[in-house]
Amino acid sequence: QELAGVESFYVPGHEDWPHYIENALRAHEIYHLDKEYVVEVVDDPRSRGDSPEVIIVDEFTGRKMIGRRWSDGLHQAVEVKEGLDPKQETQTLATITFQNYFRMFEKLSGMTGTALTEAGEFHKIYALDVVSIPTNLPLVRDDGNDIVYRTEKEKWRAIVDEIERIHTKGQPVLVGTTSVEKSEHLSKMLGRCWCDAYPDPEDEEKTVEHRRGKGECHATKIPHEILNAKNHEREAHIIACAGERGAVTVSTNMAGRGTDIKLGGNFEYRLGNALEEAGLVLGDTEHLAEIDVIRDRLREQCESDEQEVLGFGGLYVLGTERHEARRIDNQLRGRSGRQGNAGESRFFLSLQDDLMRIFYRDWVTNAMEKLGMTEGQPIESGMVSRAIARAQKKVEDRNFEIRKSLLEYDEVMDFQRKTIYGVRQEVLEKKGTKTRVLAMMVAEIDRSAEAHRDDAKGYAEWCLKQFAFELEESLAEEAVDKEGSTERVVEAITARYDEREQELGEELMRKVEAYLLLNAIDSKWKDHLHALDALKAGIGLRGYGQVDPKVEYKREGQMLFEDHLFPSIEDEVASLVMRIQVRRPEAPPEGAGGRLEGGGDAGLVPRGMGSGSGTMQQPTPAQVRAYQAHVRQVQARRAMGARIPASSAFDVMKRQKSLAASQGQKSGGAPAAAARPAPAGGAAQTTRTAPASKVESAFAGAARNAPCPCGSGKKFKKCHGA
Numbered sequence: 035q036e037l038a039g040v041e042s043f044y045v046p047g048h049e050d051w052p053h054y055i056e057n058a059l060r061a062h063e064i065y066h067l068d069k070e071y072v073v074e075v076v077d078d079p080r081s082r083g084d085s086p087e088v089i090i091v092d093e094f095t096g097r098k099m100i101g102r103r104w105s106d107g108l109h110q111a112v113e114v115k116e117g118l119d120p121k122q123e124t125q126t127l128a129t130i131t132f133q134n135y136f137r138m139f140e141k142l143s144g145m146t147g148t149a150l151t152e153a154g155e156f157h158k159i160y161a162l163d164v165v166s167i168p169t170n171l172p173l174v175r176d177d178g179n180d181i182v183y184r185t186e187k188e189k190w191r192a193i194v195d196e197i198e199r200i201h202t203k204g205q206p207v208l209v210g211t212t213s214v215e216k217s218e219h220l221s222k223m224l225g226r227c228w229c230d231a232y233p234d235p236e237d238e239e240k241t242v243e244h245r246r247g248k249g250e251c252h253a254t255k256i257p258h259e260i261l262n263a264k265n266h267e268r269e270a271h272i273i274a275c276a277g278e279r280g281a282v283t284v285s286t287n288m289a290g291r292g293t294d295i296k297l298g299g300n301f302e303y304r305l306g307n308a309l310e311e312a313g314l315v316l317g318d319t320e321h322l323a324e325i326d327v328i329r330d331r332l333r334e335q336c337e338s339d340e341q342e343v344l345g346f347g348g349l350y351v352l353g354t355e356r357h358e359a360r361r362i363d364n365q366l367r368g369r370s371g372r373q374g375n376a377g378e379s380r381f382f383l384s385l386q387d388d389l390m391r392i393f394y395r396d397w398v399t400n401a402m403e404k405l406g407m408t409e410g411q412p413i414e415s416g417m418v419s420r421a422i423a424r425a426q427k428k429v430e431d432r433n434f435e436i437r438k439s440l441l442e443y444d445e446v447m448d449f450q451r452k453t454i455y456g457v458r459q460e461v462l463e464k465k466g467t468k469t470r471v472l473a474m475m476v477a478e479i480d481r482s483a484e485a486h487r488d489d490a491k492g493y494a495e496w497c498l499k500q501f502a503f504e505l506e507e508s509l510a511e512e513a514v515d516k517e518g519s520t521e522r523v524v525e526a527i528t529a530r531y532d533e534r535e536q537e538l539g540e541e542l543m544r545k546v547e548a549y550l551l552l553n554a555i556d557s558k559w560k561d562h563l564h565a566l567d568a569l570k571a572g573i574g575l576r577g578y579g580q581v582d583p584k585v586e587y588k589r590e591g592q593m594l595f596e597d598h599l600f601p602s603i604e605d606e607v608a609s610l611v612m613r614i615q616v617r618r619p620e621a622p623p624e625g626a627g628g629r630l631e632g633g634g635d636a637g638l639v640p641r642g643m644g645s646g647s648g649t650m651q652q653p654t655p656a657q658v659r660a661y662q663a664h665v666r667q668v669q670a671r672r673a674m675g676a677r678i679p680a681s682s683a684f685d686v687m688k689r690q691k692s693l694a695a696s697q698g699q700k701s702g703g704a705p706a707a708a709a710r711p712a713p714a715g716g717a718a719q720t721t722r723t724a725p726a727s728k729v730e731s732a733f734a735g736a737a738r739n740a741p742c743p744c745g746s747g748k749k750f751k752k753c754h755g756a
Contacts (some may be wrong), residue, residue: 154434
């Protein structure tokens with residue numbers, strides 16, 4: 035508080051400080067570069083050009099999640115930590131849990147090699163049974179016991195020595211790491227040798243044995259490939275070569291799932307490269323003989339290499355750390371020993387690994403001390419491997435309870451989501467939009483009458499502001515009286531609504547209703563999601579009051595839905611449907627040579643387009659679309675009550691006139707008369723000819739009995755048309 039220059043963080047005006055400080059601490063201490071995220075330039079249309087961005091790395095797959103951002107200001111805190119310009123905070127428009135998303139399907143099924151460890155969760159959440167299918171060929175992979183070291187330094191030294199031993203033998207190695215940072219750390223160790231760093235072999239302190247004993251170097255550099263979120267573009271090439279003789283591949287979880295590493299090399303990949311070098315294309319009928327020769331040679335070579343690699347023991351999978359879920363470890367092991375092939379797997383661990391530090395550090399440390407084990411000496415025992423598996427089971431149970439709790443909290447939102455999306459779908463299908471809008475107006479009328487009890491004048495003013503409708507004094511008094519009723523008010527406003535429908539036409543009125551409903555639903559649902567997030571963030575404190583936070587969340591979440599969300603949608607739709615202005619296009623001037631694109635649709639072409647002296651050149655479709663978008667924006671702002679200068683509604687038209695003049699258009703002839711087209715389903719209407727100065731204003735062509743375009747709620751004849 036002293037550093038921030040405030041007396042207290044917990045007084046009005048400073049309540050955001052604790053949130054900022056918490057995010058800053060999380061960004062610096064919990065989220066690490068090249069582990070939870072990377073920083074690089076993204077070739078993505080949603081990015082801001084060539085500036086670097088913070089990209090989240092998926093914990094389980096090791097892949098970049100471009101376009102995903104942490105919420106509640108955390109992403110901005112990480113951006114500031116890395117010296118980047120923070121982007122604007124985003125707001126959730128729609129959300130759903132994976133569980134509820136999958137439960138929307140009538141039928142569910144799946145196939146994976148690692149579902150058996152999660153059989154209980156599949157049964158409880160989805161009511162699905164997991165069936166184990168026997169392998170096509172017997173599994174002959176040798177899964178070695180875990181090897182545990184005291185420190186990470188000892189572990190990495192042993193891993194490098196093991197990789198060097200296997201590589202020298204000619205056996206391919208796949209090394210699995212848990213983060214980008216650790217994969218790059220191991221890559222640096224594999225690429226470092228004594229000769230590069232210490233060129234003086236006469237010095238005893240710089241002998242190979244001495245430096246290797248310290249874990250600082252090894253005899254030679256080990257050629258290897260690194261596969262992580264930073265170079266995922268080369269994934270296909272790296273995986274295709276990972277099974278070749280002596281290959282060393284250091285990877286994150288990217289190579290731990292859905293990957294079939296071909297022993298001896300990938301025949302299809304080699305064939306493609308060979309044909310490209312020879313300048314041939316597969317399927318070229320003119321060079322079939324040459325292609326067949328290359329294909330037969332490579333197939334024979336791949337088969338020979340495969341047998342050679344199998345003789346070395348197949349693919350060796352080396353894990354550098356246990357994951358929280360056994361399923362992820364099983365996925366890594368599953369890269370080896372596929373289709374009955376030979377293979378090996380082993381995990382190298384240390385007491386400083388996250389899983390061991392949380393569960394078994396003291397137990398294993400005491401055991402190592404009692405056995406008199408020295409530095410660098412590991413423990414290799416089936417008992418240790420079983421203890422680690424039990425620790426993983428505890429973590430899996432904890433994570434399942436978290437997911438189960440999340441699902442219980444989401445039950446409230448799931449019901450609300452289905453309700454609001456059901457309404458939205460009906461609106462999209464144009465089902466009963468008029469009935470729905472009228473029902474919203476009736477609900478608003480009743481609520482306002484209750485709020486203005488015994489205040490007829492205030493109720494009449496509200497009707498004028500809300501519906502642009504002058505309510506008779508007797509109707510207002512009847513509505514606000516305790517013994518009265520709003521039925522006559524509803525009848526009067528319904529009649530006015532029918533008049534407006536006749537003015538606009540039935541088809542256009544349905545479009546207006548759907549437009550207003552969709553905009554209100556989307557906008558208010560977004561705000562509702564934000565309110566639910568805020569409620570969930572603090573609801574856990576209710577437990578200190580001896581109440582169930584989940585029950586309280588369901589109760590208050592439903593109150594927000596019923597007492598706030600729908601009334602806010604009804605208020606917005608009811609206030610706009612009677613006041614929104616839809617401008618119709620003028621008829622084109624005589625001799626203009628055709629009609630404007632979209633000229634038959636209301637609100638697409640502004641008034642005055644065909645007026646003025648001279649003949650204006652027919653605009654291009656692109657100009658018309660740009661102009662139409664501008665006019666719709668101006669009309670929407672004016673409908674919401676914003677004061678828009680009259681000239682701003684015609685700036686595009688003026689630019690078009692200037693463009694026509696610059697192209698040599700000459701004025702001539704008298705101004706062409708502009709006629710207002712008849713409303714759909716109604717008789718043609720005529721209006722008084724306005725002066726030229728008023729034609730260029732925002733009120734041109736407004737009907738005398740229609741609401742004034744300025745948004746005041748009064749009729750045009752009693753406002754700007756007086």
